[in-house]
Amino acid sequence: MSSTPGFSSGMSLDGNSGVDPTVSQFLLSLRGIAKNFGAVQAVQHVDLDVPAGQVTALIGDNGAGKTVLIKTVAGIWGPSSGQIYWNGEEVHIHSPREAEALGIATVYQDLALCDNLDIVQNMYLGHEETRFSMLDEIKMELATKKTLSELSVSTVKSVRQLVGSLSGGQRQAIAVTRAVMRDSKLVIMDEPTAALGVAQTAQVLALIRRLADRGIAVLYISHNLNDVFSVADRIAVMHLGTLVSHGPVANYDTTSAVELITTGETKRTPAASAPAN
């Protein structure tokens, strides 16, 4: 795949698109990422930087291409074109396993938990600790309890509860904690608060904040601008498959965000580096 400097419809607030020197400053950088499904262009020429220890909110209307974009990073499918840089080096992610090996964990909308397994079993799914090639349940249970308490997830009664018996907020917490347990450097979340009540949403947002405070990069898809402005450090806006704007949260307010989401552009310029079209 060839790099095509300058060829990008994404408005990078850093003034860089497709050129490489800046990529080493970020944990994850996307350059010119596109993804087609047959004739459908789901994502076109996205340049996006995700720094460590910060929450980057990816916002946009339904069908704007947010989920397609994160699935590209998560290794569900490869990009049709473009480059992915991880710690400044170009990587090719062919499978979820490869994404995970880099330290990318993804928490999907449908959470991808097995209802018929308990919390510990879900936490370690695909990464079971073994002793003499037998499952080491005690080690896994202790580590699960430790991580849950470190992240102040205190609502579950027993870590040997089946996940099928948990509430939506608890399931979300389990899915997020699982990402942390695997020493992930980047946690991608697809609408983690979409199905939650007020109190549970607050808990999950607090959890997201704690992840960033641990030095983890969080890439967070949401429709809810209240949530975004309360937890995000950076904002990236997608519109019709392109990234129309991204930068520190201070550069945006609710009105400009809504304009970007709905029309792909805004005339408001809350800060000097606001997008110009």
Place this chain on the structure above:
Amino acid sequence: MSTPDQIEIPSHEDMSSQLTGELKKLWRGESGLIPIVIGLGALVIYFQVRSPVFLSAGNLTNLFIQATVFVLLGMAEIWLLLLGEIDLSLGYVAGISAAIATILVDPKYHWSVFIAIPLALLVAAAQGALSGTMVIKLRLPSFIVTLAGLLGWQGVLIYIIDKQNSGGSVSIQEKVLRNLVSGDLTVFATWVLVGVLVVLMAFFILRSDRSRRASGLEGRPFFISVLKIVGLAIAGLLMVLIFNTNRGSFIVLRGMPYALPIDFAVLAAGTFILTKTRAGRYIYAIGGNVEAARRAGVSVDRYRLLAFTLGGLTAGIAGLLYASRLGGASDAIDGGTLVLFAVASAVIGGTSLFGGRGKMIHAAIGGIIIATIYNGMSLIGMSVATQFIATALVLLAAVTIDSVARRGSTTS
């Protein structure tokens, strides 16, 4: 927020509330063998009242031997049911395995039984793997692939047997194969085997409790472990008493039939794989939520193929014991009905048809229940028609209890 170092000390809890908790768990079906065992108990009492020979040592031994084919085929089917798949061809996979072993050890070919048996099992495993490969690679529904298998393997079975020109069946002359079912351990060996098994299981229960406590995890209450061990010991003692009672009329006939240690070995191996290894964990995960398993990095296809193969292999073992019991292999083996009884055994025991939930022990319990119905009804002289209808009702009752008990135990 609770402090992370808080450790609940179980002995401080009220014992009766613990017991209620355990009972609730049993009722919800998490370790839910109790309703089924109660059902079995009711059946046993009924048959004993109607026919005093039901609980005689001879009849019970016979019952266990009758149950063997249901139990083993049921365990074969559980590998597939856990994935949410099914293998309808397993009855004929068993039939072909029986035919291969029987024919090869026949004086006509005179192969060693120690080559013939592994070869028959290998073929059975390969048949399972073949179905699995078609389901996985061609993305065909397992119901259809194995329905084709049911028809096709029946054809192959008839072909193999008829090639021998021995009138539709081949009888077993060879001693080892013949004795798989009808040979008995000595009285002393029966005591030793059962004793060792009970002590081993007690040891594993206590050791697992102890290592949990040593790591600061709340464990199963001590009295539950004791109850389990006492239960095991009583069951073991009953078995010894049943099998070591003389059940012969003209000659002395005592000791445990070899079929039982074979059943135990298959049960133990299957349970070990399912509960102690990654492969087992992944089979449950795939059955529960295949997408979740895939995203967690599990090589889904590999473990599905493994389950199909193990299903075939277990069916092969069932076939060998079936041939041994019948004294030969026949082209009239009804693999279609056998496999449906196998599914019924698993489901009566508590295994879900939709994947992700079930245990090897379910097939053992379910198989014994089906054998009990058949054995008991024949004893009290009920017609075949009644036997089929009764089995149907038991099957329906078992899934109804299971479904009602499970409702409300999950949020989704």
